[in-house]
Amino acid sequence: MALTQIVNPIIYPSRTIPRRFTAISPFQTLNPQFSRHPPHALSRRLFLPSVSSIWDAITGGGDSNPREAIAAVRRGMQLFRQGDVAGSVAEFDRAIVLDLRQKAYLWQRGLSLYYLDRFEEGAEQFRIDVAQNPNDTEESIWCFICEARLHGVDVARKQFLEVGRDSRPVMREAYNLFKNGGDPEKLVNDFLSGQASEYFYASLYAGLYYEAEGKSENAKFHITAACGSPYGQRNWSSGIV
Template sequence: MSINITFNPTIKTISIFSPKTSSNLQQLPFPITLTSKPPTNYSQLSLSSISLTRRTFLPSVSGIWDALTGGANNNPREAALAIRRGMQLFRQGDVMGSVVEFDRAIELDPRQKAYLWQRGLSLYYLDRFEEGAEQFRLDVAQNPNDTEESIWCFLCEARLYGVDEARKRYLEVGRDPRPVMRQVYDMFKDGGDPQKLVDTFSNSRDGEYFYASLYAGLYHEALGEEDAAKKYIVASCQSPYAQRSDDYMASLAKVHCICRNWSLNPTST
């Protein structure tokens, strides 16, 4: 789908480990750099040519163009603010409050629903698994390369139908550029050894160790193995990456422990 507008932005990515880390820009809630330099070929400006992972910004791709051109009958700016409020509430452990804000964002701009992976995560922790699975399926339909949303859809459906049936429904996505997430994806899809996953990335940069530990714990939770799930997710929270990162998934690991009443004190039993 080509997009024709009167001027042509150049959009550049920010170098980060996690695609869930958001921008700190004040005016636009996504990492974007505008220049007056036009492309050499106007027909090349299309959504498929934009090298951004959606989760580096809050609104949908359509929200970028709304912010630049003024939008139509929706209110993308207010919707983006509601999403920010929802994310902040989630980080603080107010999962129900976060869903209220995410739902408000959808009321303000219905197009946002297909991109609100944050809402799907909150729904999981409210045990609203059917709605969560629907949210993640909508998300993957918009971005067929979204590894983590495929996994979270599986996590919701494993709670609804069991692991075997969830694997039959597993969403196939494109190849994730992150080695740790490629192995996580295969483990959920085909089965595997979570400890081997963690060992593989134990000497890697701590972001990879964090993700390996988090998803090892989530894998055990899907299998109903609470003690093992606790071991790995608490370890992910105690990793240097989780301690210092603003990554939304680092906050999620801590919220997970809050929702399960797990202590982050390593000496606690």
């Protein structure tokens, strides 16, 4: 997960159909008396129950509505960008009602819950997401921030969600900062002369580190710097951040 993906919905990955389903024929589940009749001589209605049960097993249930769920996720992200955070949560929750599988990938919902001060629910959402994607540095950090606001930095660090190695140097350093403690100013200084995106993320996560510690003025300074940076301005105006 990256904050620069905020306008792109996280849609649950398409699942490969298990081999055991590819070997099932609808005819095998019907009453044996039908096996002596040519399939084309039978009404298709006779096969609907067995076909439906196979489809439900593959897709996760007959009550899911993935297209409407994805539309709800998109609406939720748009509402978040417009400042209607409560409205965004309502849409994300609606997406889950429409298709329960969405919950395992809705890191956007975790962000909204955090900004509504619903830290326990936010932490739960990020932990669910990391269980599906154990290499997501940013979700691990956001879980820490939620739990730090609930229990304090020391407790949050003891239950820190460890994830795989991030390919981005700036995020590896941010991850180590939150996991082990340290100086957020060093994080920013180390990437002052780096790529524009690196300075953005260094400033953002330095600010969020201060926020987790309850140092609001320091947090405001660095988060404002991130948003005002060339990378932040460019991507915000184009609808990416």
